[in-house]
Amino acid sequence: EVQLEESGGGLVQPGGSLRLSCEASGFTFTAFWMTWVRQTPGKGLEWVANISPDGSEKNYVDSVKGRFTISRDNAKNTLYLQMNNLRADDAALYYCVRGLNHHRCWGQGALVSVSS
């Protein structure tokens, strides 16, 4: 069974940092692009970043460039999102998602709250 399990969410103060992890199982992790998508009641679904199978290519939405870093450890079948200098508008449910174009598999989400 294909599974994606996020962890690392929590409450952080503005300007703080958090690292999300996503452990993948049930498929060949090294064959797939991986993506982070976030969701808020106000802004809906927002694509955040993606990374190529070998980790050599990374893309980000403008609002997180320079603050967030996507990475992966293929030996551990794990995707990461390092989030620095967090702002109130980064608060969201962050989904780990498989694929470049067609998102067939989603995790259950990791909740990130940003508040003082």
Added chain:
Amino acid sequence: DIQMTQSPSSLSASVGDRVTITCQASQDISYHLNWYQQKPGKAPKLLIYDASKLETGVTTTYSGRGSGTDFTFTISSLQPEDTAIYFCQQFHNLPRTFGPGTEVQIK
């Protein structure tokens, strides 16, 4: 960035009704469009990819059409289990962008 709009933002229809949601892109995206369904407390689920291809295991009461800038998603016979929010998403360019969603309810 490519902007995606959807209409209506919500609808209420009776069981058995035919329901159509429209999605419009701010520029030509060819057939590079997906449709997702999201139920409360759950992650989105891919229903239609490449504008009109039905995802494996998804009911044939769902269909998608369109290319360029204008797309539609149709439920041919609305059932109670179709209550959900439906999103379109373009994958023509980065960043990928989603429509704001259409909430479908049973009357």
